Structures are given as C-alpha cells and as structure tokens.
Amino acid sequence: MKIVGVITEYNPFHKGHLYHIEQAKRITGSDYCVAVMSGSFVQRGDPSVISKWARTKSALENGVDIVIELPVHYSTASAEFFSTAAVALLNNTGIIDSICFGSEEGNIESLDLIASVLANEPASYKKWLAHYLDEGLNYPTARSRALKKYFPHELESVINSPNNILGIEYLKALKRLNSSMKPYTIKRIGAGYHDETSSSPVVSATAIRKHLKHISAGSSVLEDMLPASSLLNLRQAIEEKTGPIFPNDFFPLLKYKLLTTHATALRKVLDVTEGLENRILSSIGQATSIDMLLDMVTTKRYTRTKINRALLHILLDIDKKSFETFNLNGFSQYIKVLGFKRDAQHLMKQMKDLATLPIITNVKASSMNLTSLQKKMLETEIRTTNIYNIVVLSKFNQIVRNDYTQSVILI
Numbered sequence: 001m002k003i004v005g006v007i008t009e010y011n012p013f014h015k016g017h018l019y020h021i022e023q024a025k026r027i028t029g030s031d032y033c034v035a036v037m038s039g040s041f042v043q044r045g046d047p048s049v050i051s052k053w054a055r056t057k058s059a060l061e062n063g064v065d066i067v068i069e070l071p072v073h074y075s076t077a078s079a080e081f082f083s084t085a086a087v088a089l090l091n092n093t094g095i096i097d098s099i100c101f102g103s104e105e106g107n108i109e110s111l112d113l114i115a116s117v118l119a120n121e122p123a124s125y126k127k128w129l130a131h132y133l134d135e136g137l138n139y140p141t142a143r144s145r146a147l148k149k150y151f152p153h154e155l156e157s158v159i160n161s162p163n164n165i166l167g168i169e170y171l172k173a174l175k176r177l178n179s180s181m182k183p184y185t186i187k188r189i190g191a192g193y194h195d196e197t198s199s200s201p202v203v204s205a206t207a208i209r210k211h212l213k214h215i216s217a218g219s220s221v222l223e224d225m226l227p228a229s230s231l232l233n234l235r236q237a238i239e240e241k242t243g244p245i246f247p248n249d250f251f252p253l254l255k256y257k258l259l260t261t262h263a264t265a266l267r268k269v270l271d272v273t274e275g276l277e278n279r280i281l282s283s284i285g286q287a288t289s290i291d292m293l294l295d296m297v298t299t300k301r302y303t304r305t306k307i308n309r310a311l312l313h314i315l316l317d318i319d320k321k322s323f324e325t326f327n328l329n330g331f332s333q334y335i336k337v338l339g340f341k342r343d344a345q346h347l348m349k350q351m352k353d354l355a356t357l358p359i360i361t362n363v364k365a366s367s368m369n370l371t372s373l374q375k376k377m378l379e380t381e382i383r384t385t386n387i388y389n390i391v392v393l394s395k396f397n398q399i400v401r402n403d404y405t406q407s408v409i410l411i
Helices: 015-028 052-060 079-093 108-120 123-134 139-150 153-160 162-177 205-212 220-224 228-239 247-259 276-284 290-297 304-316 320-328 342-354 363-367 372-396
Strands: 003-008 032-038 066-070 098-103 182-187 335-340
Touching: 003 015, 003 079, 015 032, 015 098, 015 182, 032 052, 032 079, 032 342, 052 066, 052 228, 052 335, 066 079, 066 342, 079 162, 079 335, 098 162, 108 139, 108 153, 108 162, 108 182, 123 139, 139 153, 153 162, 162 182, 205 220, 220 228, 247 276, 247 290, 247 304, 247 372, 276 290, 276 304, 290 304, 304 372, 320 372, 335 342, 363 372
Parallel strands: 003 032, 003 098, 032 066, 098 182
Antiparallel strands: 066 335
C-alpha cells in the first residue's frame, strides 16, 4: 500500500486539481492520497471563496482520502514557510511515501538543482543575494536575481514561475527535514496560475473566483470549469448563503482594527516590517476598500502580496513572536483532520499509531489533552474561523458552523 501526499488550497476545487490527483496516484503508484489544505485563508493573504469544509467535501469526492488542515500561521505565510510547514505536516503523519506537486517546469531534476542551492546557500549565491538586498529590492526579487547570477541563463524561466517556486520550496523542505518522502512533479496544464481568462480547457482558480464575482449560482459558465461534485458544492454554498467570500468583504473589520491600533502594536505583527505600519496607517483613512488600500501602500520595496498578508495578519492578530516560536518547535503543532473517506478509516488508524503529532478530529475533546503551545496554535485557528464566519454573517445574514460545532466531513 502506497500513499501520496499533496499540498493544496482548492480555492475552489477545479479540473486542474482533479488532474493533479489522478496523475499523482498514477506516477507514484499510490493507492491513497492525503491532502494538506489551507483553511479559511490562503497563501496570498485572501479568504477562501467558500468554507474549508465545503472544499474538503469536494476534495474527498474527487480522489483525496484524507484532508488535513494547514494551520493559518502557515497557510498565509510566504512560499518558504507555507511549503516547509506543509511538507513537515505530511512527514509528521508517518504514513506518506511520496509527495507530488504541479509545476510549470515538469522536470524534477531542474527544480531539485535550484532547491539544493537554496538549502545549502553556497558563498557566491549568498554574496549576490546580499548585494541585491542592499540595493533595496524585496526578498523574492533579490533571491530570484541572485539565482539567475548563480545558474545558467536557461534556468531563468524556471525561477520566475509561481508553481516552480513552490515546488523548489517543497524540495528544499524535504532536504532540510531529511525526509524519506520521495518527490514527484507533474507539468501544470491549462491556464497559468494567475491567468484570469477562461479560454483554456483547464481554468485557473483565479479566473473562477473572478467569474464568481459576476455570475449567479445557476450560471452554466461554471459547468466547464469544475468537476460535477465541486460545482454542486459551490452552488450549494451560494444557495445556502455561506459564500462566495472575497477580500473586500473584510474591509470594514480591517479598517476598524487599523483605526484602533497603535503603530507600536502593528510592528509586532507578522510581515509588518521596515516601517510598513506607517504607510498603512497613513493610507487607511482615505481607503474605501482593501484593493484601494493595497494600491496606496504598494511600492517597489513592498510587494502587493506581502502587504496583503500583512493586512490579514493584522486582522487575525498573528504576531511575529508566536510565528517564530512555532517555527522553532517544528512548525505545525498538531494534525487537524477536516475530513476523510469511510474506506480510508484504516489509514486514520495507521496515522494515529505512527504520527509524531497529536491528531485532532474533535476540537472540544482534543483541546483538553494538548500542551500550552499546541493550544495556542489551535486557539488562533478557532479565532480565525470565527472571524471568517463573522463576515459570512455580515454579508449574508447567515450563522454558520465553527470549529467546535462542525464535525469532520465523512463520505
């Protein structure tokens, strides 16, 4: 019996995700698939378009056997920490044989070559990285330019592609964790990661979210974008008025938070660095949406994505000190299961026997047996879900279940 792990957001679950699961099982020879999935908020600092439980159901109906939640500290972190925490979480289950990720490159050797440099940081690479940082470039840009100096010209496209960047970070994490999980990659098909058009047979999640802002639940446009069960779950969420949710829906809460928080407190928040708090506070009074605030604050030094994450971390009270503490103690502090298939119950039992972290399937029952650090991470997750649910209530006048009242999805 072989088990492959995948790292996902499913925001929402589309045909490219289905292809990924099918190919991951095929090329690894796996019988089962375990997914680590972002919860209520995702890596670019945005809310998930529908709830984590609706997305879990779609995953289980389309080939995933167990869905594990990536804690919000890492689901909303930079590519490095997002990837490292997710790989560590799969490793800590004790049951995963391999991981498989999509990439624009589709060649594990090229990605692994770059990952080795980032994992070991040879002197010439570090010299160029320091040089570009001293020029005032943000870290992702400085790193990309340093890698271009270190490697031949033909690797330039590899370094600049978003899924390649995540794949390189997965490989780097495997090396640093000394994990026995074997990596595989499949070439991404269809639209690009950030492509907002819908002309490709496989449309990006970005394009789907864009369409959701302008179409109704019954629109036939969605039928070509999503597998049937995922479409049904999305339409159900829309009809039940629990979604879709978009970043600007959080603006009133964020504006209140910023107008009532001193700059000194903001400096303690994750991703608020180098005076960013002052630019944010000087702009919030005039801003009427998150998009407008991002336009006002974004500079060459501060990328739009970094600022978006910083704003979300301000809203969610995710501070640097806690983040650093979790990093020093193995990243995720538990394995929180969002759902699993009935015929994968033996995998759950195997995971309980072999996992190096406590497994949470019932928040209320499990919280009594956690350490103080584990409780701290879980309390942040619960608060984060509650904030997401406040926006659902505000937008749709709909009370929804939280981490205490929602049971594990079982199909």
